[in-house]
Amino acid sequence: MSYVLRTLRKKREVDTIIRDTIDKVLVLRFGRSSDPLCKSAREVSKFANVVLVDIDSDEIQVYASYFDITFIPSTVFFFNAHHMKMDSGTADHTKWVGAFHKKQDFIDVVEAIYRGAMKGKLIVSCPLPSERIPKYQLLYRDV
């Protein structure tokens, strides 16, 4: 791990980074510690930008509620300021919930997002087999 992921704590930083990442997938990782995404961040760096969003900071709570983030860690993908969705066979397509099983899985997911985005799609299907996808149950509250 040669460097730690860039951590964002302010709403403005998140805004700028979403706006400024052009032609690259922006991977917003909502989480706490620096984690195994670090090494893969460099490998993917030619077509993706990986950023850690500190979920404990106050300003970020806006985003957390916007994206409905309840499970740590969760990952949201952006491309050219568009929110990319991924159908991985789970209930929630807007984000990736949970940790990745392997580094290669993460790279595969980012590559699938990139390819779909270059074609102009806004939702792509997940290339991973279902064993590698973290499963969860969606509970609705106050609905």
Place this chain on the structure above:
Amino acid sequence: MATLADSFLADLDELSDNEAVVIEEEDVDAGNMEEDVDGEMADIENLNYDDLDSVSKLQKTQRYVDIMQKVEDALQKGSDISNLGMVLEDDPEYQLIVDCNALSVDIENEIIIIHNFIRDKYRLKFPELESLVHHPIDYARVVKKIGNEMDLTLVDLEGLLPSAIIMVVSVTASTTSGKPLPEEILDKTIDACDRALTLDAAKKKVLDFVESRMGYIAPNLSTIVGSAVAAKLMGTAGGLAALAKMPACNVQLLGAKKKNLAGFSTATSQFRVGYIEQTEIFQSTPPSLRMRACRLLASKSTLAARVDSTRGDPSGNNGRALREEIRKKIEKWQEPPPAKQPKPLPVPDSEPKKKRGGRRLRKMKERYAITDMRKLANRMQFGVPEESSLGDGLGEGYGMLGQAGSGKLRVSVGQSKLAAKVAKKFKEKNYGSSGASSGLTSSLAFTLVQGIELSNPQAHAHQLGSGTQSTYFSETGTFSKIKRT
């Protein structure tokens, strides 16, 4: 008249040598000539078989004696390097060294002649020995040791030869076809061996002398390879000028031992290195780099020898610089390669796949291309129900395949596009065979409805196939519509 008859008879023997000449006077001359030839032959035989002294004259020559004397004196005097100022050629020591070089070459030739002599004599006793022991000095020593002995177990050859060769020699001796030599020939042989050994000792002395003076003669060369090896190289080459003239690849091989032919495999034989093998630089390089080091050494020492032969750098600085260069290069070879940097993955789809083309690919694609038969089967005529494999609309439909009036009687393997280009060159197209290229098909066909159906060659030629070939892009087609305006 008798002579004329003789001359005619002699003319008939045209294959014999010119000495069988015609006229009497010439016969006399011829007789003389023949005698002379015989005389020479006798001399040669004498040379080879009887007298050692007529073979090996070197030790008796004045020149040899002189030079050996001087060498002895100089060796006892010790080194005396005080005449750097003098021009090289005038220096008597330099002259002596040049003479020594020439002498060492002469000695070597002499040794070879003596070796031949010994070999010829000893052939009666032990003919196989010459092919087992190649080196002349070793051969002489072995012959001296064995003498007239028939049983080789009594002879101790330890130290003269490598033990493998000793074993082979003993085995061969037990089955040899030789017989013990008569006394005089044995004496002569032993004498010749002694002479060869003294010559060898003399050569060593000469080389030692040259070596001690090496730093004076060729400072640059001796800085690189060391004075012993430099002396040997110079001795084998026959002088500094001769060494300088040689290309580096030859210098590398000076003094290389000959192949060991005793039935031993050459898979383990050493690579082609000569005296260079004995240099300190070579010995200190790891074995994997030795070939490269040897080549490098040979080339740099050739350069140094050239500098020395023209006396361009008497102080030896050039040699030191070259030695440093060699050392640096060898060190660089031994460096580990630079560490590999992990590279990020390339952007997906940024490098388009390189599609290949060409004749080979086209031929491969032809194997999976849609054939004319399949094309016909895929299409249907308007208003005409197609036949099917199970009848009555069940099973696979046949489309226009085999339908009456389709213009083609038989659908066979269509010509590939490549072949069509070839066919285009031959303008006479298939008149009567309706597309079939094999000679066994006929142009008659029996259909269920009409009986015999004949094909109209004109119609076929114009139709260009029953709708499977496009007429617009056809290479063989003609105008499709000519309307009078």
